[in-house]
Amino acid sequence: MPYGPHTADDRERMLAALGLTSVDQLFEDIPVALRASHLDLPDPEPELELAARLSGLAARNRTDLASFLGAGVYRHWSPAAVDQLLLRSEWYTAYTPYQPEISQGTLQSIYEYESLLAELVDLDVVSASHYDGAAATAEAALMTCRVTRRERVLISRGVHPHYRDTVRTYFEGGLQLDEIPLIVDGDGAGTTDLAALERMLAEPGLPVAGVIAAQPDFLGLLEPMPEIGRLAHTAGALFVAVVEPVSLAVLAPPGAYGADIAAGEGQPLGIAPQYGGPYLGILASTDALVRQIPGRLVGMTSDRDGKRAFVMTMRAREQDIRRDKAASNICTNQALLALAASIYLSVIGPHGLRDVAALGASRAAQLEAALAAVGAPRLHSGPYLNEFVVRVPNARAVHRRLLDAGILAGLVLADAEPDDPSLSDGLLVCATEVTTSAEIARFAAALGALIGTSVAEVVR
């Protein structure tokens, strides 16, 4: 065994102390008929060979592309200090701080995370992390039902399709989820249809517990968040804002437009894409909802000698205390990723974060102009921050051809939103501070060449 310390003598000594001759005797409580004989897996692989195998697999992924793909996960520069500090194994080989006297590092770091995110979202209570943006949104939706004791939630189709699917799955236990359509044409196209929302809130039947909308929305557009919130509150529902944390350096935060709960994906705060995770589910609420927020909370207190210290608190919401009455079943969370976000925010600072958001917006504007110039205009007219949809006939085939040219041309919306015919020619593209002018020029040139080609040529 590669990581075990026991010599043959050690094992014999332990067995002798137990009065046994074979470790098999310790497994005699497994009924004979149910005993397994062995595992049909390869022999152990020495580290040298295993490292080569892993390098080989990693090399089969192509990460050298000029990428314009965002759609909920964004490439950003993560300062070198972030990963260097995360590699300190006092962080990553500890567990949940059940013993606060020897866990003050983790506890204070979570308190600082809660405080940093509270500044970003402008809400007072931030949970110590959820699995990802989708799961945090689902927890937010469940929370609105617990708080209002209602059983129906409305979610805008402007929320990421994976998040909508996740909430739907979490609602399988007997809650109702309905989707608010987006405006299809004209002013406001691609944002939440407020008239439809108003109608849905007034429908007879189950009263609405919560309304969920994203800022920016999945298509990159800015939503009329204050109006959505006002309509929700008028109907006695809570308002959940799904947010992207880097954008909050420049966009109005949920607390400023009356959101009761904020959820979101913390990946942009210094966390690598990693083909899906681990990421950071952000969940925050107003003070009034603190007893219903799921997930761990760390608070400031003092020790017996009066020294300032930090401790997990309000634990009566949690599964290990309340079992079937808990606010959620969450146990293991994403603490290390919350730490990564805290380190990122500390290193980058408030001005740096604003620069990240603004530079992304600037590059995106450059991208918009370059793509429009080669015949791929925006599909929508409303304001956006750093992500938008362009109209490209035969989008899927064009996307495929660009891949051959080393360009990842965003997301094919016909695949991601197959139920929405208005998006069937859409490519969702984004730019961030790491996008270069050279990449934009390459993308535009290659796309222009394809658009100039006949349909038959592209599909071939």
Place this chain on the structure above:
Amino acid sequence: MSVTGERLQPTIFELGRPGRGGGKIPHPPKDALDRLPSEARRAVPPGLPEMNELDVVRHYVNLSQLNYAVDTGFYPLGSCTMKFNPKLNEWAARLPGFADLHPMAPDEVAQGSLQLLWELEQALMEISGMRAVTLQPAAGAQGELTGILMIREYHRARGETDRDEVLVPDSSHGTNPATASMAGYRTITIPSAADGGVDLDAFSAALGPGTAAVMITNPSTLGLFESRIGELLEAVHAAGALAYMDGANLNAVMGRFKPGEAGFDVMHFNVHKTFSTPHGGGGPGAGPVGVGETLIPYLPTPRVLREDDGTFRLERAHERPSSIGRLRSFVGNTGVLVRAYAYILAHGGPGLREVSDDAVLAANYLKHRLSDAYDIPYDRPCKHEFVASAATIKKHTGVRTLDIAKRLIDYGYHPPTIYFPLIVEEGMLIEPTETESVETLDAFADALIAIAAEAAASPDLVTGAPHSAPVRRLDEATAARQPNLRWRPMTGAQTPCPD
């Protein structure tokens, strides 16, 4: 003592000074944000601290040294399997090919990761005896929800919607009943028998046409193999219900017991326990779920598929309508799964069986070493962990398990899990894992035995512990009554930063 002494730190908010920091990101053009409508703009900038890099680095290095961790010392936290986290795995997960891959990248540029995930599924199927595996759930608790929602869908498809109860033993993890509630079920708690196993009579009485599922942890949270598991599973299936196995304790039985072959319909794996992915101060984990034939149609989407030509792809949206849907965004915590994959290949079949053998041997040896000084409520061979109790010590000296746990800190150890499972008076759940040497086990046993003697001779020493940690016992009551959950400038004035 592995935790460095008096090194409490100011918060980053106290350390920041306006004007510090910068140099990371090029400045954007001045007009970069002009096209945003003013009503969508942030009026007041977030109050984040401004710090130079050295101060940030010192802050987090010094904070890290206030932590106890597997890499600093023995961490026998029962039910959490705090084994060594191999360093190769950290290296592998950071390879740019793995770390920089976007989760919505087309399948053809993600073949390396897709192959790894597919092979990991195959390995988990072999280890568990299950017929298919999903890697999507982000943690064990989410794996439980996945499993119970699949069971719900199974009953619904058969028209058996009256089944609204989930049976859970009283020794179970709190996540089991909490999961049942999230899935819309009522929890029926089954008492344990005197031998620590499920009480068969109570179990049979509760089982019926209203039962949707039974959730069993095997080996149990008492560290005991459920010897009557064959009869239990037979009864569950005879009643038309399905059996869920909480796989938190799989580290005890790899190569010895395959839940799928024994008749469980669904189980989750905790890769941060069994397969050595780091616990991260609370997470991340990953909670893959294995299923038998009956539940395959309901697996979450997307599954990882292998095509006839040997390439791999993700299932497309709506490709399999019988699926319960998504539990989260994207394919799963791939970065964590890379580590689990590396761990499994480093061990191979024989190595994983040896992992379980050594974990069980170590637990039995440690139990034996403690059996004179502490009560051992279930005195039969345990699996990878066992419960000891300070009930007798408390009766004679007034010293509680909590005090003993805190005193262990002075001896340089992380305490075991205490007061869990809830059914053992003054219980401590001790899990040494297979990666600790016999010298470490002996030294830990000596420490616990010495503390038992201290409890009799000088109880104040124990009840006042810890004496050498960065802080002493905390005022948890005030923390809960007057919660202070975020930094505000005022907070600093009330509670000055330690010098």
